Amino acid sequence: MKIQTLIEILFLLLSREKVSAKYIADKFGISLRTVYRYIDELSIPVPIYNVRGRNGGYMIADSFKISASFLTEEEKKYLLGTLKEVDNEVGSDVLKRIICKIETLTKLNQTETPINLGNLIIDGSAWGSTDEYKQILTLIQTCIEKRTALKIKYFNRNGDRLERVIEPHTLLLKQGLWYCYAYCTVRNEFRLFKIGRIESAKATNKQFNRREIGNVEEAFAEWYQKISSVDLDIEIDESVRHDVEEWLGVGKVYETSAGKIKASCKVPLSKDVTAKILSFGNKVKVISPTELKKEVIANAKKIIKNYE
DSSP states (O other): OHHHHHHHHHHHHHHSSOBOHHHHHHHHTOOHHHHHHHHHHHTTTSOEEEEOSTTOEEEEOTTOOOOGGGSOHHHHHHHHHHHHHHHHHHOOHHHHHHHHHHHHTSSHHHHSOOOOGGGOOOOOSOTTOHHHHHHHHHHHHHHHHHTEEEEEEEEOTTOOEEEEEEEEEEEEEETTEEEEEEEETTTTEEEEEEGGGEEEEEEEEEEOOOOOOOOHHHHHHHHHHTSOEEEEEEEEOGGGHHHHHHHHOGGGEEEOTTSOEEEEEEEEOSHHHHHHHHHTGGGEEEEEOHHHHHHHHHHHHHHHHHTO
């Protein structure tokens, strides 16, 4: 446990220009006294120095370098494969430079079998819209690198078509779906934009300065928690069990003492959930909540009416 924490602190210091003792203590759930002791131990092989003052913190000397042998050949292969697949999605010049640099640290190109990327495929696009999706994703990545504001047209969760000028800061891949974490010039705050909901995107002539974005993962979690959620309880036919398990997770599906198959979990109360339930036809029955049951029934009646 201690060794793992020491390694994680080292990488934290390598990834940031300056890190305070309090930040390290809060991040790893240790006391300040332990932080001081760990830093002392790390300072033996690594040139770490302390900048005092209000905005002080621990820093690693610029002269410090990690040996190319730090990564095993297997790890390099996996890392290169992952980066190349992500680059296929976003088309990033920065990623291409990183890939080139990592390839110079290994003898893969000269003496070993080429990397087989068939084991890793990343495709966050919706069915039937791969080209348009990737074009938007690539444009966003380009604007992130060049710090260029974007004008987008997108649909929110309520189905409203909106226009916004955003300053894209980073891309987030979560559960197979791409999101753009950007500063919205209308709301004057950072927001998450689901790439699949963006109808069109166009680069503007406006340049922007990067802002402090903090922890994007925490922002995503906070954003998700703000969505109205309900406790879903459904009854499932055996024929669609695996499909429901892929949707909600294997751990959410169970068998009752009466031999029925059910699933229970918290889901966002949205049109997406209603549409998903309707896609199972009569193989999934909503037990609760009542408002979702009524929504499914109302939509089912509308579908029947279309065929009368």
